[in-house]
Amino acid sequence: MKHIQVILIRAVLYIFQRIPENTALSFGKKLGLFWFHVIRYRRSLVIDNLRKAFSQEKSEAEILRLARDNFIHYGIYLVEFLRLPGLDRDDLEKRIKILDTSHIEKALLKGKGLIVICGHYGNFDLMAIAQSIAGFDTYIITKKIRNKSINEYWQKIREDKGVKFLPKKKSLFAILRLLKQNKIIGMIFDQHMGGNKGVNVNFFNRPASTMKAVAMIAVKTGTPVVPVFNWREDGIHYLTSGPEIPLVTGSTKDETVLFSTQKFNDVIEAFIRQHPEQWIWVHKRWK
Known part of the structure; x- marks a missing residue:
C-alpha cells in the first residue's frame, strides 16, 4: 500500500x-469551488467557524462568500505545493516578496535567540521558505502527518528548499539549546492545544485553548517574540514581520503566561482579520 501511495x-x-502555471492555478481555483459546492467535506465546519468569528460583523451572505473563497484558497494552495519541487531559487524569489524583516533583525541583536510566531495563513510553506531565502537560520516546530508516506514527501519537499525542522515531541531541550546559539524558532500559534499544554484565552471573542509554550519559554529565557505574516495577492506571496510583542506581566508567573498568551493571540487575530479568506477555518479551533 505504501508503495502505491508513493507512486501516486x-x-x-x-x-x-x-x-x-496559469493552467495549474486555474485548476486549483476550480478544485476549491468543486470542493465547496460538490464534495462539501468540512464545509459546514468552515461556515460554523466563520459564523463564530464574524456573526456580529458580517451578514450570512458575506460569511458564505468568505467560506467559498476559503475553499478556493485551499485549492490554489494545494496546487502551489504540488508545483514547489520544480521551483528553483530564482523561481521562488519571483513569487515571494519580503517586505520588512527589521523586527527580526532588531530582536536578534539581543543575543537571546528569537521565537517567531505565525499562523496557518496564506501559503505557510512558502512563509518558511521565505525566511530561509531572507538568510535567517530558522527551525520550524512541526507535527508529523499520520500518513508516513505523505509526511516523508511533505518534509523532503520543504527541506530541499532550505527549511529546517524540529519534531514537536520532546523538542524543548533542542529549542533551548538553539536559542542559546541565537537561532530562530518558528512556532505555529493558531491551533487548539488541549490538556495542560494550553491555556484558555480569547480568540475572536471566544475562549480557545492556546499554546502556552511560547510565553513559558519567553518568561524563562528572556527570548523576544516577534510575529511574522504572509499572504497571497495577485499571485505574489508577501512576507513581513511585526514589532516584538512584549510580555504582559502579572502578579505570578502563571498570570504572566496567561496574559502574554492572550496578547499573542490578539496579534494573530488582528492579521487574520486582514485576509480572513486565507486562514485555516477548516481547523477545529474552538472545542
Missing part, C-alpha cells in the same frame, strides 16, 4: 510541475 504522489507531482 510522484505521478501527481510530475503532472503539476509540467503544466503551465
